[in-house]
Amino acid sequence: MLFYHDPIGSVDHELALGNYRPLVEKGLNVFAVDLPGTGKSSTGTFTYENIKEAIKSVAAFVMKNYSAPIHLYGGTGTGGVIGQALASDQDLEFFKSFSQFGVGNYKDLSILGNDLFLKRAYPVLKLVANLYPKYKVKFKIPKYKGYNAEKENQWYFDTMKAHPGIFDLPLKLVHTLFWLLLAEESPLKDGPKPPTLVMASRHDRYFKEGYINSYYKNLGSEKKTR
Numbered sequence: 001m002l003f004y005h006d007p008i009g010s011v012d013h014e015l016a017l018g019n020y021r022p023l024v025e026k027g028l029n030v031f032a033v034d035l036p037g038t039g040k041s042s043t044g045t046f047t048y049e050n051i052k053e054a055i056k057s058v059a060a061f062v063m064k065n066y067s068a069p070i071h072l073y074g075g076t077g078t079g080g081v082i083g084q085a086l087a088s089d090q091d092l093e094f095f096k097s098f099s100q101f102g103v104g105n106y107k108d109l110s111i112l113g114n115d116l117f118l119k120r121a122y123p124v125l126k127l128v129a130n131l132y133p134k135y136k137v138k139f140k141i142p143k144y145k146g147y148n149a150e151k152e153n154q155w156y157f158d159t160m161k162a163h164p165g166i167f168d169l170p171l172k173l174v175h176t177l178f179w180l181l182l183a184e185e186s187p188l189k190d191g192p193k194p195p196t197l198v199m200a201s202r203h204d205r206y207f208k209e210g211y212i213n214s215y216y217k218n219l220g221s222e223k224k225t226r
Contacts (some may be wrong), residue, residue, distance in 0.1 A: 002058060003032045004082070004101075007046060007173055008166050010039030015159070019075040019101075030067055033058055035082070037173060045133065048085065048180060055086055059094055069096040072194075075204055077102035078177060080207040083178050087150040087192035093111065094146040099197040104181055106188045111206060112177075122178050129175035136168040147203035191220060 001023065005016045008193040011032035021028045035051050038043025040204045044050055059070050073094045076084020079104025087098035104111070129137075141156050160166065180186050196219060 001028055001030050001070040002055065002062070003030055003073045003075060004035050006077050007035060007038040007079075007169070010034050011101055013039070016075070019070075020073070021223070023176070025212055029062075030128065046047065046170060046176055048176055048186075051082060051176075052086065056092065057091075063094065067167055068094075069092050071097045071099070073099045075101050080104075081177065081188075083189045084192060087194060087196065088187040088190045090187070090190070093193070095194045097195045098192050099195070099199065101199040103200075103212055104188055105211060105215050105218075106181060106186065108211070108214075109181055110180070110208075111121065111211060112181075118123060118178070119182065119192060122182055125175055125178060126173070129171040133170065133172035135171045136166040137171060139169050140166065140169040142205055144205040146205075152205065191218065 001020075003020045003023075008015065010016070011020075011034055012044060016032065020032055024030050028200060033054070034041040035046065036054050037046030037050070041054075044054075047164075071085055072087055074080040074086075080100035081104035083098060083100050084104055086092055086114060087095055087100075109115045112118055144152060180188050198212070198216050198219070200207065200209075200216075202214075
């Protein structure tokens with residue numbers, strides 16, 4: 001199984017370990033990868049093409065030295081969207097299955113903020129990201145008043161106190177996410193090719209139920225809900 005998560009920290013960070021450690025304890029071979037421009041691969045540049053080449057390289061290593069079935073797991077929000085793009089890419093046909101926590105609806109930026117405003121700002125973002133690719137945007141955590149809000153808000157407070165700047169995102173990374181959701185050549189247009197497991201919480205700060213349901217309904221394969 002290939003695992004990666006939100007492009008914050010590293011896959012050996014406590015924020016990521018909880019996502020795949022139980023799988024390792026169950027005996028699965030898990031290859032946790034820091035994508036280019038993130039974690040211990042921070043010297044690279046976070047673009048879709050670089051991500052794609054990195055995943056191809058890791059998959060080739062796994063198939064040569066371990067086994068051919070490659071299961072892809074995109075965890076925690078943005079990681080799910082990036083995995084969705086990889087699982088939808090016609091050049092990457094070696095994935096046996098795909099699991100995602102976090103989804104992206106093509107041409108819908110509502111998970112990031114005001115959809116219309118962000119679409120109008122995209123050309124400017126592209127220009128600025130090319131000029132200052134490593135400049136970091138201070139990500140503002142959306143307000144949340146839902147289920148277990150007090151505990152979750154405290155978790156964010158404690159995490160940001162322990163790891164200052166952990167949620168600050170390089171402009172190139174932000175542009176790549178916009179590109180995946182908006183560009184005509186984005187693989188998100190086509191949808192995942194392998195059987196897909198969509199994991200969703202009933203209460204989520206970022207992904208509204210309607211947004212997730214819209215994505216799920218558009219999946220082409222036979223569906224089972226638990």
